[in-house]
Amino acid sequence: MSDLSKLAASLHLPDEPLRTPMFIDGKDHTGSSAEWVTRKSPGHGVGVTATLRASAGDLDAAVAAARRAFDDGRWSRLSGEQRATVLLKAARLIRDNVETLAYLETLESGKPIGQSRGEVTAAAGIWEYAAGLARVVHGDSHDTLGPDMLGLVLRQPVGVVGIVTPWNFPFFILSERLPFALAAGCTVVVKPAELTSTTTLKLAALLTEAGLPDGVVNVVTGLGSVVGQALAEHMDVDMISFTGSTQVGRAVLAAAGGNMKKVGLELGGKNPQIVFADADLDDAADAIAFGIAFNAGQCCVSGSRLVVHRSVEAELVERIRAVLARVRTGDPLDASNHVGAIVEARQFDKIRGFIDAGTRDGAQLVCGGDTRSEGERFFIQPTVFRNVQPGSALAQDEIFGPVLSVMPFDSFDEAIGLANGVPYGLAASIWTRDLQGAFKSLRDVQAGRIWVNCTITGGPEMPIGGFKQSGIGRETGRYGVEEYTEIKSVHVQLGKRPRWIA
Structure with missing residues (x-):
């Protein structure tokens, strides 16, 4: 990001749109169509970034990469300590690149640069918090089932997770979800909002630099009505996390019914x-x-x-x-x-x-x-x-x-x-x-x-989510990592099993 860092430090507009390809299986991915879409800054009216419009084939490639990475255990079977080490390094790299990430966020979203800096810095803190959860997520045990039986409750990663993020807080909202899914041991396909995709793509590169194995995080870009819908429908995705309007949330909920995938929704508000x-x-x-x-x-x-x-x-x-x-x-x-x-x-x-x-x-x-x-x-x-x-x-x-x-x-x-x-x-x-x-x-x-006696404040220790038509499930806090797990009950016979027929 060296040349980009100099541009960010000067706060000058780029001479031409900054192109960033998709990220699949640890590599840049230009896609089958190579159709670039230019994003104009809403605060300046000129082209500032360009991202690709993914095809269904591109999405299938991303999901397949995430599925391979989950099934072979390159991430899901690591210890919590090993996962935490990567997440902590990612947090440090985010802090090292605050100015660049904030600059890109402001160019695409139109929010004030000071707000963008604050959000990226706060996001690094979320990654640090989630790293700690990677080492403490746990199940339960039941020693009350009699002398010859032990009950275990295991929390295991849900699998391949699709995360669809909105344009208003693209880096921060992703950071309220992605590190918790990773802490749980999941692999992920992210579909950022088409208006504000660049910081998500840059984050994927930083995660590789932090030591995240190939295929664990993949980013596809394009229209929500095409790529986001296909991600929600995909039969090889085990969970979908969507943040956006209540209207689109209903469509995501319906699309997830194909394979009865787990769903997390943070939707609209009238607070x-x-x-x-x-x-x-x-x-x-x-x-x-x-x-x-x-x-x-x-x-x-x-x-x-x-x-x-x-x-x-x-x-x-x-x-x-x-x-x-x-x-x-x-x-x-x-x-x-x-x-x-x-x-x-x-x-x-x-x-x-x-x-x-x-x-x-x-x-x-x-x-x-x-x-x-x-x-x-x-x-x-x-x-x-x-x-x-x-x-x-x-x-x-x-x-x-x-x-x-x-x-x-x-x-x-x-x-x-x-x-x-x-x-x-x-x-x-x-x-x-x-x-x-x-x-x-x-x-x-x-x-x-x-x-x-306050408003819009708090840290990653507390859960977020909504009642009524504002959503399903919770993000952040210890509940945030549990959201990306499945619970498995195990009964272990310690002595001889009583015979049905003596």
Whole structure:
């Protein structure tokens, strides 16, 4: 990455798109069609990277490589210590290449360079944590089955895993899944989002440098509707992990039924920020502004609904408006900007459509609403609406953009009803100084991740995942490595077996 490292250090745009082939069986793979697709930076409107569009044959080759690597035990039968050594070296290589990986992430996703650096650095920490789990994942024993019987519960790697990742956090979300699958002893085929594939391909090369055997991690690129769907359907894949929209998650769940493969899904969210009257409003305002502006709102755990006690609604909304007035939106390679670009034209148009619909439906625009597309550069100012009806599209649908919907409540039960009154249950934040009220709230709110007096924070020690239509299964934490295992019950006869016929 030496020449690329110099380019990343200067934060200059490349003179021509940076080409990165697929990665199969430990080698670069150009595919049968060799069809290169150029990615234009949504923050600059020029071509910055190019990746290949895989065929069904390319996917079959990747799955076959992963299957061979699993079945011959080159990774699955190594000790936890040996696997941990490779994962720790991978973490070190990620840290050594933070600037390059962050630069590529910003070029393709449009997020601010400072955010990209933070995400890549945090991802290295996830790899370090997962390395420790490689040595501690274990089963159980039962010595209560009588003097002549011992029961063992074994955890074994599930096999070949397909991982399909989204465009909003391509490196970080992959790092919430891949090292845990590897720690368990699985082999993997990764299909990154077609808009943001390059950092995944670079990671595959770093894993080889770290000592990962050939075929253990393979990366195929292309359209989700073609390659991702085929990966979910593939009869030689034992598990599929998909992160993305609830709509596509349903299709993945159906496709996995062919061979009844194990499924892990992290899907959409419409996450509430619940603010009670006794909350620290300054702290809440800053966090709520961050939660809606982080990654331009293109975040599955974005706090996109403000459910606030009526007595403090006006005051809190004014404080949020004041914070957002200081937020700078623009060139993602300029470290002084807080908010970068919207990822592509379709997403830009979708968010703009929600803003227009909010105005038509009678919601009050407090601030923002400004959208601009300069050539093929897409920017939207963080936007706040009051007087949002709980049943409206602004309140019910995942916008995946920097749009906050404000809804007041008068009682505790009404607050919980509003918080739970959507099809999703991914995350929630609760703001109160009342310990008893906080615990009652966190018990009643239907969400897989809850923050009290904070938002969008935490480390790999804690599990992530959703309730309701926000997903199936859990990632990260010790649960994350268990997700990629199968449980086997074993009964061992120690003495003579009692005869059926004496």
